[in-house]
Amino acid sequence: DGGITQSPKYLFRKEGQNVTLSCEQNLNHDAMYWYRQDPGQGLRLIYYSQIVNDFQKGDIAEGYSVSREKKESFPLTVTSAQKNPTAFYLCASSLEGLALYNEQFFGPGTRLTVL
Amino acid sequence: RKEVEQDPGPFNVPEGATVAFNCTYSNSASQSFFWYRQDCRKEPKLLMSVYSSGNEDGRFTAQLNRASQYISLLIRDSKLSDSATYLCVVNGAGGTSYGKLTFGQGTILTVHP
Numbered sequence: 001d002g003g004i005t006q007s008p009k010y011l012f013r014k015e016g017q018n019v020t021l022s023c024e025q026n027l028n029h030d031a032m033y034w035y036r037q038d039p040g041q042g043l044r045l046i047y048y049s050q051i052v053n054d055f056q057k058g059d060i061a062e063g064y065s066v067s068r069e070k071k072e073s074f075p076l077t078v079t080s081a082q083k084n085p086t087a088f089y090l091c092a093s094s095l096e097g098l099a100l101y102n103e104q105f106f107g108p109g110t111r112l113t114v115l
Numbered sequence: 116r117k118e119v120e121q122d123p124g125p126f127n128v129p130e131g132a133t134v135a136f137n138c139t140y141s142n143s144a145s146q147s148f149f150w151y152r153q154d155c156r157k158e159p160k161l162l163m164s165v166y167s168s169g170n171e172d173g174r175f176t177a178q179l180n181r182a183s184q185y186i187s188l189l190i191r192d193s194k195l196s197d198s199a200t201y202l203c204v205v206n207g208a209g210g211t212s213y214g215k216l217t218f219g220q221g222t223i224l225t226v227h228p
Contacts (some may be wrong), residue, residue, distance in 0.1 A: 035218075036175065040220065042119070042121075042217075042219050043218040043220065045215065088156075101147055101164070101166065101206075102206055102216065103164055104216060106158040106159050106160070107158060108158050109157070110159050112154075
């Protein structure tokens, strides 16, 4: 089955700790994205990557970091510098990045809670 | 003005009703548009893509009005299973490169028996 997987589904972290969220896709998509969603709000773009070994900051990149060493994988690290990290994190991918027609498909998400 | 704006609702309708959601966007240069459906505590799933004036898929019809900069989603013969949050999504809403999607905050629909 082709798709996007994220792990873990739920994650609890103590303040001051870094944590890494996993995102893997086997759709052979070039582009991958990370969003966060807060209650009652739309998704906000954290980082995106159009191709392996390249990534760009989104609208709310402060306190986050990413890597794109493999086409299939785009892990997100939430650092201790992120002031309000409790949120629902969604990974997405699309066939190509920054295209006119850019349908993005989402993984099931990771719900991060900082204790 | 927000880049993408939706009426948050909630909309409560009986089964079989027709319901319509509107969404406005600020960047007149935006070229492609999407409606996603999101169930409670789940990921968004693509419902429809809108590239020209509109699109129809069964009970769902999306229309685009470029002059007025709004997109609508019409659901006919509502089912209980249509209960969800509907996200309006615009490609290039922020005046930046294509491919960067901007999401509305969502419209909540509840269909009751």
